[in-house]
Amino acid sequence: MPSVEAATARRALQKEQVDPSVTLADERRGWDQFAASIPLAADVLATDEEFGGVPCLRLRPSNQDPVATLLYAHGGGLTSGSITTHKAFCSRLAAATKLQVIMAGYRLLPEAPLTAPSDDFVSVFLNFSRALDDSRHPVFFAGDSSGAGLVAASLVRLRDGGHTRPAGWISLSGAFDASLSGCSMHIQSDPILSYPVLRHWQSHFPEGFDFENPIISPLFADLSNLPPALLLVGEDEVWRDDTERMHQALQSASSDSEMRIYQGMWHVWPMTAGLPETDDAFRRIAAFVGGVNASALERRRDE
Numbered sequence: 001m002p003s004v005e006a007a008t009a010r011r012a013l014q015k016e017q018v019d020p021s022v023t024l025a026d027e028r029r030g031w032d033q034f035a036a037s038i039p040l041a042a043d044v045l046a047t048d049e050e051f052g053g054v055p056c057l058r059l060r061p062s063n064q065d066p067v068a069t070l071l072y073a074h075g076g077g078l079t080s081g082s083i084t085t086h087k088a089f090c091s092r093l094a095a096a097t098k099l100q101v102i103m104a105g106y107r108l109l110p111e112a113p114l115t116a117p118s119d120d121f122v123s124v125f126l127n128f129s130r131a132l133d134d135s136r137h138p139v140f141f142a143g144d145s146s147g148a149g150l151v152a153a154s155l156v157r158l159r160d161g162g163h164t165r166p167a168g169w170i171s172l173s174g175a176f177d178a179s180l181s182g183c184s185m186h187i188q189s190d191p192i193l194s195y196p197v198l199r200h201w202q203s204h205f206p207e208g209f210d211f212e213n214p215i216i217s218p219l220f221a222d223l224s225n226l227p228p229a230l231l232l233v234g235e236d237e238v239w240r241d242d243t244e245r246m247h248q249a250l251q252s253a254s255s256d257s258e259m260r261i262y263q264g265m266w267h268v269w270p271m272t273a274g275l276p277e278t279d280d281a282f283r284r285i286a287a288f289v290g291g292v293n294a295s296a297l298e299r300r301r302d303e
Contacts (some may be wrong), residue, residue, distance in 0.1 A: 002264030003276040013191040013266065018200045027302035028080045028108075035084050038067055041066075045265070051131070052123030055105040057083045059094040065102040068138045068289050071125055071166070073154075073166065075145030075175070075268060077201050078109045078117050088146075096282035097291060101142075102128060103179050109206050114215055121154045122163075130162060136263045138167035140289055144268045145239070148174030150256040152218035152246070156225050168228040168292045174246060178202070179211040182241030189236040190222045192267050198238070203257055208283040223249050228256035234265030254292065261282060 002010070040046055043063070049056045060066065070093070070101035074086040083105045094101040106120035129139060143151040160166045180202070185195045202211065214221035219242065224233075229250055233243035241261060250257035262269065262277050270278045 002262075005275050006269070006272075006277055009272050009275060010191055010264070010266065013093050013156075015190075015192060015194065016197045020200075024079060024204055025242060026234045029084070031080060031083045032082055035086075035088065038088040040088055041095040043094050044091040046087070046091065051102075051104075052120070052127035054120045054124045055083070056124060056255060057087055057090075057103040057105070059087070059091050059101040059103070061094050061098050061100070063255060064098050065097060068140055068167070068293060069100040069102055069128075070094075070097075070140050070142045070170070070289075071128065072101050072103045073106065073121055073141070073143035073147035075143065075147040075173075076108075077175075078150065078205075079092065079147045079201065079204050080108065081147075084216070086204045088273075091268075092273055093282060093285070094180070096279070097286040097289070099140075099286070109190055110206070115215070118154045118157055118215060121138065121150055122157055125154070125158070125166065126163065138289075140292075141169040142172070142285070143170075143174075144172040144271070146175045148172060149176050149178070149216070149218055152223075152226075152280060153177060153221070155214050156214065156223070158222045159225055164213070165227055167296060168230070168288065169226075170288065171229065171231045171233075171246070172270055173233050173239055173249075174231060174243040175236060175249065176217065176246045177212075178217045182245065183277050184241040185238045186297070187236070187240075189300055190238045190266065192261075193238050195238065219246055219249060222253070223255055224253040226250065226253075226255040228288075228292055229258065230285065231257060231259040232270075232284065233261055234269055235261050235263050235267060237267040239267060258288065 047058045075083045104124045107116040141151040247259040270281045
């Protein structure tokens with residue numbers, strides 16, 4: 001059962017509606033304006049950075065020596081969202097997990113080329129990794145919604161290019177299939193999103209666009225030989241099947257995957273502060289990073 005706090009928060013949520021009069025520029029501007037005034041978590045230091053020519057925001061818990069870094073890709077359908085919309089949430093993530101978070105300000109579609117978001121994310125990772133003073137400091141990828149899809153697509157590109165890869169990756173309510181073929185797309189219990197809203201999102205792309213292209217729908221990519229994954233998703237969200245199918249696909253490809261479905265939760269619920277379910281998600285992320293690090297250390301000792 002969801003917590004009392006979650007039930008109260010859920011009643012305040014508003015389901016998105018299709019409004020053709022709202023342009024993509026309006027949507028971006030409104031989200032940024034709404035989020036700009038949300039304060040960062042206390043005791044988290046924020047600094048603007050740039051890696052590989054991509055603007056980033058570094059969030060570091062003060063008075064801490066983080067044992068790992070999360071390279072974070074914000075959600076927003078790859079067409080909206082920004083460092084501004086997600087920086088308060090990522091600061092709480094950094095504070096709760098005691099991990100450093102680097103937010104990547106990747107280019108958005110449809111103005112940018114289709115590969116631009118993953119081009120930028122991969123570039124940030126490779127340049128940040130080269131700049132690390134300590135090669136033993138692990139980097140994990142993390143993202144919410146389409147950001148999690150961007151993470152998965154970037155992992156595939158790194159593998160195929162023979163590059164260094166992160167130690168693991170974390171998905172919050174991942175959107176891995178832009179063709180919207182999951183059965184849960186049609187559930188009515190999602191308090192935020194709906195199939196018509198996501199069909200409207202598809203209209204931002206050119207007519208005849210291939211939504212099954214693995215660069216935007218990594219569920220259809222070769223998922224073998226990827227780093228360990230932690231997949232967290234809400235029970236009551238239209239994207240639930242994407243996480244379940246990704247988990248099954250990773251396991252079928254012999255890639256390590258851990259999945260947790262949160263009862264009664266909605267899309268990217270950890271962005272709602274103060275919920276026991278949010279605190280639990282943060283604890284699982286910290287435990288996952290700690291477990292992967294411990295396994296890597298044990299392997300190094302055995303070599």
